Amino acid sequence: MIQVSNITVAYGEVVAVDDVSFVVPPGFVLAVSGPSGAGKSSLLWAIAGAVDVLTGKVEVDGLLISDRPTAAAHGVVLIPQGNGLARVLTARENLTIPLLANRQDLDETDRVVESALEAVGLAESGDHLVEELSGGEQQRVAVARGIAQRGRVILADESTSELDSTNRERVLTLLRTQANQGAAVVIATHDPTVAASADGHALMDEGRLTWLRRL
Template sequence: MIQVKNITVAYGDLVAVDDVSFDVPPGFVLAVSGPSGAGKSSLLWAIAGAVDVLTGTVEVDGLVITERPAAAAHGVVLIPQGNGLARVLTARENLTIPLLANGNDPDETQVVVEKALAAVGLAESGDHLVEELSGGEQQRVAVARGIAQRGRAVLADESTSELDSTNRERVLALLQTQADQGAAVIIATHDPTVAEAADGHAVMDEGRLTWVRRL
């Protein structure tokens, strides 16, 4: 369960998220749409503990989120816009290193990594350096890294923006699978087809959230 209670995020005088509250239960996919600069990324990064909130609180399954390392250890997965991959590492290494750093068994990690790469259609690209991959392929590696972590909360920031329709549907299905396995999922998106596929849909504009569809 993601619980966002009256959070405000500001960068100096710029208010990026303005007194936003909502809950996302396990098994639910929420799409947050809106124009560039509306506050979508700041909202997701605040939930992930990657930016500080000025007021309000974020809680995920009993943990009040105040910093990124603790949130990540608690299973709050952030798939950032721009992918956040290490370009000098291979696709496989980008998935493997975070899992090993979290103490996962090496043999199990290898299996999980190969399944995740196959799930995004990159089973044959694991040994390619990230800088050798196309933008869409890099985006799929970032998604694979996210789903490999099997989080209790999954935050996907524009994770389908560079994908064709086939791979967009593939990624949406994978995020839905994360929800089916018990995760609370939030997708920030510009794409109306992505918003339509989600269980709920909210729109951000100038830091404020309004609901289009909620359960």
């Protein structure tokens, strides 16, 4: 479960997230929509422990998230906008390295990596360098890397923005599957179709959150 309590994120005098609170239980998909610069990415990065909160706190299953290593160790997976892949590595290597860093068994790692690449429709592209892939393919590799980590929390930042309708539905199905397996999922998106598919929908503007649909 994600519990965000009155968090504020600021960069100097610019407030990106302004006194935001909400709870996302296991098995729930929350969509956060809003214009560029509204604070969506800063919100997800705060939950992931990748940026400091000025006030308030973020907890995952009761554990206070104080930094990125703590969050990652507790199963908080961030699929960043812009994919965050190492362009000089292959798609398969981008998935494999985080799993081996967590000391996962090599044979199990291979199985999980191949399954994740197949799930995003890139089973034949594992040996391609990331820089050889299209923007949409890179985005799907980033999603595959995220789901391969089997997180308690999945934070997907504009992870369907460069995808056609078929691959968008494929990714949304995968994120839903993660929720069905017990993850709490938050998706930052500009896409009303993506927001409509979620269990809850909140609008973010100028750092503040307004609920449009809440279960």
